[in-house]
Amino acid sequence: MELASSTSRRDETTAFDHPEFDGHEKIVFGHDAQTGLYTVIAIHDTRLGPAMGGCRMWPYANMQEALTDALRLSRGMTYKNAMAGLDYGGGKAVIIGDPKLHKTPELMHAFGQKVDALGGLYITGEDVGLTPADMESIGGATEHVRGTSKTHRGDPSPYTALGVYNGIQAALRHKFGSDDLHGRTVSLQGLGNVGFTLARFLHHAGADLVVSDINEKAVQKAIDAFSAKSVNPEDAHKVEADVFAPCALGAGLNAVTIPELGAPIVAGAANNQLAEPGDGAALAERGILYAPDYVINAGGVIALALHDVEDEVLETTVRNIGETLTIIFRRAEAESAPTDVIADRMAEERLSSRDV
Template identity: 65%
Template sequence: MNAPVIGRKLQSVENGMFDHPEFRGHEQVVFGHDRASGLFTIIAVHDTRLGPALGGCRMWAYASSAEALTDALRLSRGMTYKNALAGLDLGGGKAVIIGDARSAKTPELLAAFGAQVDRLGGTYITAEDVGISAPDMEIVATRTDHVRGTRATGLGDPSPYTALGVFCGIRAALRHRFGSDSLEGRRVCVKGLGHVGMDLAGQLHRAGARLVLADIHKPTLEDAAARFGAEVVAADAAHAADVDVFAPCALGAGLNDETIPQIRAGIVAGAANNQLAEERHDEALRERGILYAPDYAINAGGVISIALATPGGDDALVRSKVEAIDETLTRIFERAERLSLPTQQVADTLAEERLAAA
């Protein structure tokens, strides 16, 4: 995909912004390009009622600019709800960079992205996400102060805290479903062994879970399987594994019309963002009797760490707040059961109540 073609596509989707199915009252959507580095980025600011919009930057080889825009709009809205539900005084935003992170990412491109963030004057605060690492954020920070997750702004890489929050959330789901949060002997399928998924797999293994693992990168999968004594399944079949818990930790939209009827787990609880392909799929999960941990509630550990960390400080406050994800999910599960509502709808309501109060 060459630069002139991308440029024309970006212009066409920008012109139709307000008709986009994922546009939900976004305050600002910025299309950025840097000729010298080849940067093409979209920064979406969804809501700043609680504070500046905080959300990571994702670099991905999107099939089209329209696909990138859809991801930015959905992810930024999810960050609004995630930050609200986590009790943070921050709004929601997200950035995407169009390109293959393995081959197209350069220091010049990252610096150019930092300059794009800086032009927003603090309305949007960036951090790492899929395809963008903590060292990458150090480069971004050379061009803007509106960045978190660096050594200068706190605890660095947020992925261990995301993994901790998901681990706590899985235990909350087990307790609600089975009356005990013990993982001893429980079968858990982790799909996606990036930084978060691998860390989560390690925590689950140490807690006594029997793991089933899936990842598109074969060497990573084989290494993890050997380390944890785990079974291996194909990535496109992970959702149908015969397990107690399915933990999607890769990309979103994996819970859809095709996969939901095939799920054998009683619990879906993982780190991936935007797991539901469409909002109606939360009801589809409920109708099948599957307990779903809303993604932005269970995976908030990373954003909590970059929001609350202080330079040179310890992580006691952060860990305490992340471990409280257990309590948040318990509240969601109990209200959903009492009102016979899908858990995502209940989580949305709780987040919207806080936004309305602001």
């Protein structure tokens, strides 16, 4: 795979001028000619500890798209780890390439070498496009990785789903006074590892599901397993439901979709759900309760961070995501501010407490 000018000084200049640059402490452009690796590792903030965040492999059209994702996602990890009460900072890595075509154990090993060269400043893990097997390949080159056989708990997605499920319950309690899911309808957009596990939790709790995904096989599986109804993914947000749970790609809440929302609660696993900074306020103006994405979807990184604790302790910590959201919801009402603004304030308060 060829990618022109991927590690040039022009990229470094562009990174500092990039609209998503937010005082990032370190941005690394990595290339390995033998394996075809092109990667960006963005370290946003290490005041709470070494940066932790997964590695995503995606067929970005160019380095600028990859850089945008790395910068934005790494900042999100800073806030996610802070709100989860973890002693880790925020970082993220992206690899340019189609995981179905370009991914090899050798490429993963080469990426692990790039991580190892940072000396523990960044700890990586599994994200979109990578698997537990890939983590093993990365782990052959660095100890700064989580989700391997050495560090236990390979796939973090069940814990992400558990946290989102508890977040949905917290949102229901705040909005309706009860977290009972019997008779409640959830429109679930995205049936990947997290989305499908979340669907199972919701079904077992008595919810009626409307599901959507570009993968028709996943949709049919959910219909068969959960007696779900289906809808086109682009219409999932319009469904008249109690909860809209976006669990696919980000930026789905925007100037076009927010006026069309058919649910009074938005609570899902997708990262970077708000397309623009003002979209949280637009949700609040419509009376829609929004569970900030980096708070509700923190179960996976909690599992990676607390890889050496007992299962019961880990599950209790993940379930506490619901309590954190309740605090955010109440504070948002008290301060007459959107929930995403309150979450940012709370994260910044914790980060500021570590300033020297």
